[in-house]
Amino acid sequence: MSPGPLLFGAALGQLAGMIVSRRAPRFWLPATLASAVAALGAALFVLGGGAEWQWRSDFAIAGDSLHLRLDGLSAFFLVLVAVVVGAGAVYSREYWTDAAHPRSATAGRFWWSVLALSLGVVLVSSNGLHFLIGWELFTLAAFFLITLDRQRGEVRAAGWLYLGASHVGTLALFAFFTGIAARTGGWDLGPMRGHAELAPLFWLALFGFGLKSGMFPLHIWLPSAHANAPSHVSAILSGVTIKIGIYGLVRFTGWLPVPAAAGWTIAAAGVVSAVLGVAFALGQHNLKRLLAYHSVENIGIILIGVGFGVVAVAHGSDAASWGRLALAGALLHVWNHGLFKSLLFLGAGSVLHATGTREMSRLGGLWRAMPWTATLFALGAVAISGLPPLNGFVSEWLVYLGLFDAALTRGAAAWAVVPAAILLGVTGALALACFAKVCGVVFLGAPRSEAAARAHESGPAMRGSMLVLAAACVAIGLAPVMFWPAVARAIGAWEPAWVDATPPDSLAVLGWAHLVLAALALAGALVLWRRAHRVTAPRALTWDCGYAAPTARMQYTAGSFAGIVTEWFDWILRPVRHAERPEVPFPEHAGWTSHTPETVLEHIVHPVGGVVMQISAATRRLQHGRLAAYLFYLLVGVAALGTIVVIDVSQ
Amino acid sequence: MNSNVNLLVGLAIGLNLLALGSSRLPSVIGAVAVQGMAIGLMPLLLESDFNWIVALVAVGTMAVKGFVIPVLLRRAMRTANIEREVDPSIGFVPSLLLGAGGTIAAVALARALPLLPEHAGSLLVPGSFASVLTGFVLLIGRSKAIAQVCGYLILENGIYLFGLLLIRTTPLLVEAGILLDLTVGVFVIGIIVDRIQRAFDSLDTSKLTVLRE
Numbered sequence: 001m002s003p004g005p006l007l008f009g010a011a012l013g014q015l016a017g018m019i020v021s022r023r024a025p026r027f028w029l030p031a032t033l034a035s036a037v038a039a040l041g042a043a044l045f046v047l048g049g050g051a052e053w054q055w056r057s058d059f060a061i062a063g064d065s066l067h068l069r070l071d072g073l074s075a076f077f078l079v080l081v082a083v084v085v086g087a088g089a090v091y092s093r094e095y096w097t098d099a100a101h102p103r104s105a106t107a108g109r110f111w112w113s114v115l116a117l118s119l120g121v122v123l124v125s126s127n128g129l130h131f132l133i134g135w136e137l138f139t140l141a142a143f144f145l146i147t148l149d150r151q152r153g154e155v156r157a158a159g160w161l162y163l164g165a166s167h168v169g170t171l172a173l174f175a176f177f178t179g180i181a182a183r184t185g186g187w188d189l190g191p192m193r194g195h196a197e198l199a200p201l202f203w204l205a206l207f208g209f210g211l212k213s214g215m216f217p218l219h220i221w222l223p224s225a226h227a228n229a230p231s232h233v234s235a236i237l238s239g240v241t242i243k244i245g246i247y248g249l250v251r252f253t254g255w256l257p258v259p260a261a262a263g264w265t266i267a268a269a270g271v272v273s274a275v276l277g278v279a280f281a282l283g284q285h286n287l288k289r290l291l292a293y294h295s296v297e298n299i300g301i302i303l304i305g306v307g308f309g310v311v312a313v314a315h316g317s318d319a320a321s322w323g324r325l326a327l328a329g330a331l332l333h334v335w336n337h338g339l340f341k342s343l344l345f346l347g348a349g350s351v352l353h354a355t356g357t358r359e360m361s362r363l364g365g366l367w368r369a370m371p372w373t374a375t376l377f378a379l380g381a382v383a384i385s386g387l388p389p390l391n392g393f394v395s396e397w398l399v400y401l402g403l404f405d406a407a408l409t410r411g412a413a414a415w416a417v418v419p420a421a422i423l424l425g426v427t428g429a430l431a432l433a434c435f436a437k438v439c440g441v442v443f444l445g446a447p448r449s450e451a452a453a454r455a456h457e458s459g460p461a462m463r464g465s466m467l468v469l470a471a472a473c474v475a476i477g478l479a480p481v482m483f484w485p486a487v488a489r490a491i492g493a494w495e496p497a498w499v500d501a502t503p504p505d506s507l508a509v510l511g512w513a514h515l516v517l518a519a520l521a522l523a524g525a526l527v528l529w530r531r532a533h534r535v536t537a538p539r540a541l542t543w544d545c546g547y548a549a550p551t552a553r554m555q556y557t558a559g560s561f562a563g564i565v566t567e568w569f570d571w572i573l574r575p576v577r578h579a580e581r582p583e584v585p586f587p588e589h590a591g592w593t594s595h596t597p598e599t600v601l602e603h604i605v606h607p608v609g610g611v612v613m614q615i616s617a618a619t620r621r622l623q624h625g626r627l628a629a630y631l632f633y634l635l636v637g638v639a640a641l642g643t644i645v646v647i648d649v650s651q
Numbered sequence: 652m653n654s655n656v657n658l659l660v661g662l663a664i665g666l667n668l669l670a671l672g673s674s675r676l677p678s679v680i681g682a683v684a685v686q687g688m689a690i691g692l693m694p695l696l697l698e699s700d701f702n703w704i705v706a707l708v709a710v711g712t713m714a715v716k717g718f719v720i721p722v723l724l725r726r727a728m729r730t731a732n733i734e735r736e737v738d739p740s741i742g743f744v745p746s747l748l749l750g751a752g753g754t755i756a757a758v759a760l761a762r763a764l765p766l767l768p769e770h771a772g773s774l775l776v777p778g779s780f781a782s783v784l785t786g787f788v789l790l791i792g793r794s795k796a797i798a799q800v801c802g803y804l805i806l807e808n809g810i811y812l813f814g815l816l817l818i819r820t821t822p823l824l825v826e827a828g829i830l831l832d833l834t835v836g837v838f839v840i841g842i843i844v845d846r847i848q849r850a851f852d853s854l855d856t857s858k859l860t861v862l863r864e
Binding site: 627628629632 | 791799
């Protein structure tokens with residue numbers, strides 16, 4: 001058996017999805033799901049120990065013959081693509097229906113299929129040209145998905161920012177792949193660590209793939225794009241497409257030689273992304289924007305693992321044990337973040353669907369109206385905060401293990417991992433604070449607006465897809481050993497010397513500890529629930545210090561809950577606060593607003609862009625239509641060329 | 652023979668300066684006509700043995716540059732009813748100074764160039780550079796379309812002078828083709844000048860800036 005026919009079937013399924021998306025929408029979901037199952041089957045076949053699959057075509061597409069390859073690493077990422085594409089497709093049938101969105105539902109289905117197909121193309125193509133074609137196609141498909149709701153101005157602005165930023169990254173990748181092609185004489189890709197002259201190209205790859213993955217400070221496009229896209233699109237953008245940036249980075253640090261500073265740079269970028277990502281998340285009041293900043297944070301955690309993996313390769317065989325652990329943590333976190341971030345975005349979409357707002361200050365008290373969504377969102381929150389017994393803890397634990405083992409060795413790495421581990425711990429604590437804020441403000445307390453009070457639970461399709469993702473989170477948390485072979489297979493594709501199919505002992509111990517913890521927690525919850533229902537406790541207002549007229553606005557808001565922590569990060573967050581204090585005994589007006597802008601975008605990119613635009617506008621004055629002056633330009637140009645030639649000849 | 656050629660090139664350079672310094676359009680057209688005839692004569696002087704085709708082209712050049720084009724230009728001038736360049740963007744004295752300076756620079760440049768020994772003593776190269784420069788000064792510095800056409804013709808004369816260096820290798824068909832292009836170009840411009848004059852009541856090309864994008 002070979003994964004080839006399965007992959008072919010998966011591609012065919014997505015093509016069928018594109019065709020039926022307009023005329024026969026009821027066949028779209030079966031086609032997409034069948035395709036996802038086929039892709040999942042192919043990927044699991046390779047991850048389960050099957051042979052790596054390679055195929056070259058006899059015919060040429062765009063001037064080069066196709067070269068497809070499904071190895072451990074591609075298969076590892078393909079699993080995530082298949083799961084989230086399937087879950088998101090089911091979700092979208094209820095979330096973005098033809099009835100509610102007659103103008104964009106068809107386009108949503110069509111571009112979803114294009115996105116899924118082009119993601120697959122990027123993952124399996126082993127040819128620079130076809131990789132770039134797939135990359136551009138998936139960028140465009142994501143643009144059209146982000147701007148589905150393009151009647152809103154902020155959606156259009158987010159779409160443009162995404163498109164512009166993505167193309168800057170694509171430009172770097174064009175230079176990267178043409179650089180490889182120019183030095184090796186062909187577009188074909190594969191392991192070529194022997195070509196030492198390819199090492200400087202790493203920086204181009206870091207920029208291009210780093211921008212796509214949302215690494216700080218290249219993340220400027222990410223918050224607005226992920227916050228303004230429809231929620232199932234946010235889920236796949238945040239859960240999958242930014243991981244394709246990680247895939248590129250991992251793929252090409254594995255295949256190509258890297259400069260000496262590569263690992264350190266990736267790890268440093270990871271630490272910065274992790275800490276600042278969560279700091280920015282704490283400052284947000286928009287539920288989806290907050291989740292988007294958590295993507296920056298989690299990409300940081302992944303990059304820390306990848307970075308120290310690259311460092312370990314440079315350290316030789318002594319470092320194999322800790323390098324393997326760090327990289328395993330990073331790769332497992334790719335899956336985990338893909339799963340729980342999709343779950344959280346789908347949960348946020350469910351809230352948005354029910355209340356029509358994503359402003360946390362207008363929500364509150366949703367746990368009663370939406371118990372399924374609230375429970376599943378809380379589960380995702382526990383997972384993303386890196387708390388046991390869920391999957392987020394497993395992957396972060398592996399990264400920690402790698403860092404701790406490295407700290408016990410000799411050399412530069414031993415010193416560098418200590419601050420990295422500490423900052424990783426800080427990140428985890430801040431993430432926990434942030435999700436305590438989200439769950440508390442959105443689901444607990446009293447409803448802050450009419451819309452929140454009239455919220456309703458979402459239907460079976462939305463709940464079902466969230467349940468699948470949540471189940472996957474729980475499974476990885478409770479039985480991490482079962483997933484180790486897949487991770488080991490991906491690591492083997494990256495660095496063949498590190499293949500080790502036996503899971504580390506600590507992982508098995510962790511799995512048992514998680515099982516015990518989960519059993520205890522379930523038992524405790526059951527006892528508490530039974531006790532709460534046996535004794536019918538009287539219901540009354542919380543004691544309010546004797547104040548006679550409490551309102552729902554007298555609760556902790558998203559801003560006040562995180563106030564102290566965001567003040568620590570004032571130097572980078574630069575929040576805009578506007579206070580109108582009550583001054584006189586009977587004040588008529590008083591108010592307080594705070595807003596955390598995207599600092600890098602507003603304080604660096606916008607000013608620099610403004611200068612560039614001014615210079616460009618100044619050069620436009622040369623274009624005034626007076627023929628005589630144009631002839632003068634010509635004369636100056638010819639004279640300058642002549643001077644250059646004369647100087648060159650005389651030398 | 653070389654001294655005869657040099658004499659004609661010297662005449663052409665002098666006519667350059669006349670075209671630069673004159674404000675009356677008829678005298679500029681006259682200078683261009685005489686210059687055209689002078690350089691049209693040169694192939695006959697450069698070729699040592701008589702050749703029918705060369706003679707034919709030389710006569711054709713002289714006829715077109717000396718008579719046909721000036722007639723077309725004069726007719727355009729009459730229909731447009733202008734005789735003078737009134738408001739040049741580079742004045743007449745500065746134009747003259749630029750032309751004189753350019754001629755000196757052209758001589759200096761020709762010395763610096765690695766020329767073949769048989770061309771070293773000739774004024775062909777400096778004369779060609781000086782004419783190209785003069786043409787540019789007229790094109791840039793004059794606002795009336797007819798004066799600009801004269802600048803263009805002087806520029807073309809400069810290029811033609813440079814082409815004479817290669818007279819043994821350039822097919823004369825190419826020269827004949829250039830001549831035809833030039834005639835058609837001037838013919839078309841003669842019509843356009845009339846149209847511009849009727850449509851805008853002015854021949855000032857510096858006002859024609861609306862269609863720049």
